[in-house]
Amino acid sequence: DYHILAFFARRVHTKDGRPVEDIAPIPKGKTIFANSFDLYGLDDAGVFKHSRKLAKELGGSYLIYSLGTAVYSVIDPETVEFVVNNTNLITKGMVYNFMRPAIRTGLLTASGQKWHLRRKMITPTFHFNILGQFEEVFKAESLKFIEQFHDQTESVISVTDLIPKFTLNSICETAMGIKLDDMIEKGDRYRESMKMVEKLFIMRVSNPLHYNNTMYNWLAASRDAPYLKVMHDFSSEIIAKRRLLLEDELFQRSQDQMPDDDIYINKKRRFAMLDTLICAEKDGLIDHEGICEEVDTLMFGGFDTTSMCLIFTLMNLSLHSEEQERCYQEIVENIDDDLTTLDINQLTKLKYMECVIKETVRMYPSAPVIARETLNATELPNGLILPVGTQIVVQIFDLHHNPKYWDNPEKFDPDRFLPENMKDRHTYAFIPFSAGQRNCVGQKYAMLEIKTLLIYIIKQLKILPLFDPKDLILHSGITLGVKNNIKVKLVRRNK
Numbered sequence: 001d002y003h004i005l006a007f008f009a010r011r012v013h014t015k016d017g018r019p020v021e022d023i024a025p026i027p028k029g030k031t032i033f034a035n036s037f038d039l040y041g042l043d044d045a046g047v048f049k050h051s052r053k054l055a056k057e058l059g060g061s062y063l064i065y066s067l068g069t070a071v072y073s074v075i076d077p078e079t080v081e082f083v084v085n086n087t088n089l090i091t092k093g094m095v096y097n098f099m100r101p102a103i104r105t106g107l108l109t110a111s112g113q114k115w116h117l118r119r120k121m122i123t124p125t126f127h128f129n130i131l132g133q134f135e136e137v138f139k140a141e142s143l144k145f146i147e148q149f150h151d152q153t154e155s156v157i158s159v160t161d162l163i164p165k166f167t168l169n170s171i172c173e174t175a176m177g178i179k180l181d182d183m184i185e186k187g188d189r190y191r192e193s194m195k196m197v198e199k200l201f202i203m204r205v206s207n208p209l210h211y212n213n214t215m216y217n218w219l220a221a222s223r224d225a226p227y228l229k230v231m232h233d234f235s236s237e238i239i240a241k242r243r244l245l246l247e248d249e250l251f252q253r254s255q256d257q258m259p260d261d262d263i264y265i266n267k268k269r270r271f272a273m274l275d276t277l278i279c280a281e282k283d284g285l286i287d288h289e290g291i292c293e294e295v296d297t298l299m300f301g302g303f304d305t306t307s308m309c310l311i312f313t314l315m316n317l318s319l320h321s322e323e324q325e326r327c328y329q330e331i332v333e334n335i336d337d338d339l340t341t342l343d344i345n346q347l348t349k350l351k352y353m354e355c356v357i358k359e360t361v362r363m364y365p366s367a368p369v370i371a372r373e374t375l376n377a378t379e380l381p382n383g384l385i386l387p388v389g390t391q392i393v394v395q396i397f398d399l400h401h402n403p404k405y406w407d408n409p410e411k412f413d414p415d416r417f418l419p420e421n422m423k424d425r426h427t428y429a430f431i432p433f434s435a436g437q438r439n440c441v442g443q444k445y446a447m448l449e450i451k452t453l454l455i456y457i458i459k460q461l462k463i464l465p466l467f468d469p470k471d472l473i474l475h476s477g478i479t480l481g482v483k484n485n486i487k488v489k490l491v492r493r494n495k
């Protein structure tokens with residue numbers, strides 16, 4: 001009866017006929033419709049808390065039934081390893097449909113042949129040599145960031161306000177080849193709309209009446225439309241600007257009689273990922289709509305995720321002066337005083353800083369949840385047999401706080417990531433960038449960007465706390481969000 005009231009959900013079975021509950025607890029739903037309306041009426045902070053509460057109470061991966069579907073939430077590394085490495089499980093979960101009005105069907109949300117083609121097209125744009133060119137942009141943007149405080153011995157800043165500007169400028173200049181200097185106001189509106197779109201995404205997740213596209217279009221699409229328009233107008237303007245710049249560049253090259261295929265290896269010219277897409281369009285491999293899909297995906301993927309990681313890293317460093325000092329000493333020992341010479345090779349020497357960043361994304365993973373859908377009945381290593389259409393939700397946040405794999409998980413302790421402390425831990429207990437075929441294409445890009453800004457800040461300024469972490473209110477979105485205005489005090493270091 002219970003499952004019939006979840007609108008005829010196909011049921012999960014076990015390989016050996018044991019009751020499912022022996023392997024995965026099934027929390028009782030709030031209404032007679034199983035768990036379908038458990039999130040109903042909750043805001044983005046409530047949705048976040050709900051999942052944390054379930055993970056804590058149930059202590060392991062668990063199963064719910066919602067609107068005709070079984071939803072298996074995974075918080076154990078053995079199942080995570082199976083899921084992310086299973087080539088039959090690369091189709092994203094149903095909830096990614098709700099992102100499509102904003103980021104369309106690009107690399108993040110696409111499936112099947114389309115995903116394979118796009119992944120093949122976009123992966124080379126994150127090649128080591130190209131990242132080396134992007135490093136110049138990260139340095140320029142980092143310098144701009146700290147120059148805001150150059151005439152002050154101390155200043156109070158809101159990292160939640162300032163960091164997203166830095167990351168949006170960086171992604172637009174690296175990936176899109178466009179400086180935002182004459183689009184500052186439009187950039188501000190883009191960021192504000194993005195925030196709103198994430199809120200609306202969670203409103204849809206928490207209201208099953210909006211799951212179906214027709215119902216959503218009828219009941220909620222017009223409410224969301226103005227924010228989506230701001231986002232899409234912004235990305236369209238960037239594409240149009242880059243098209244003109246690239247035309248110019250190609251024209252110049254034809255005048256100088258240089259071959260077009262030399263365009264990406266010319267050291268003097270800065271490569272933009274968007275150029276690859278525009279050139280692929282000329283070869284008939286992608287159309288204008290496809291370019292819009294990928295630009296919206298990369299802007300979103302490259303902006304909000306790194307913002308959140310930087311915000312929480314700066315917060316953690318402000319709260320932990322000893323760890324901050326270790327980062328400072330490591331910079332002094334490994335990085336040239338003249339930051340204009342900073343390059344990728346120097347960045348790889350900052351091992352402790354890497355531990356700090358990893359510990360931060362463990363505690364606050366920018367992508368707290370990822371999901372897949374089974375296209376066939378799928379047997380898991382623990383003996384559960386998931387029927388076709390099951391949603392597998394990898395709860396990265398709960399995995400990263402699972403006390404079975406992390407001692408004192410709420411404690412900030414970068415030493416967890418020293419090689420000697422990692423060897424006995426399950427590799428899949430930590431997957432901030434996911435893993436397997438559908439892992440994050442921007443992982444190396446993100447680490448470079450984050451390390452570069454941290455070097456510029458820590459080298460010159462001490463970061464002091466102005467925020468009590470007990471007050472932190474996290475919320476769900478497409479990425480992890482925070483309700484608070486997190487401030488820190490920056491004090492110039494004595495030379």
Ligand code: HEM
Nearest residue numbers: 107108301302305306309366367370432433434440442446
């Ligand atoms: C701290 C920063 C970042 C974190 C924590 C992060 C995390 C993730 C995760 C967990 C996934 C898997 C999503 C899923 O399975 O649904 C992912 C995918 C992706 N990320 Fe990132 N990401 C970060 C930065 C970036 C950057 C900087 C870019 C682009 C410039 C980017 C672009 C993408 C794209 C396009 C995908 C989809 C890949 C695919 O499905 O083939 N990410 N990211």
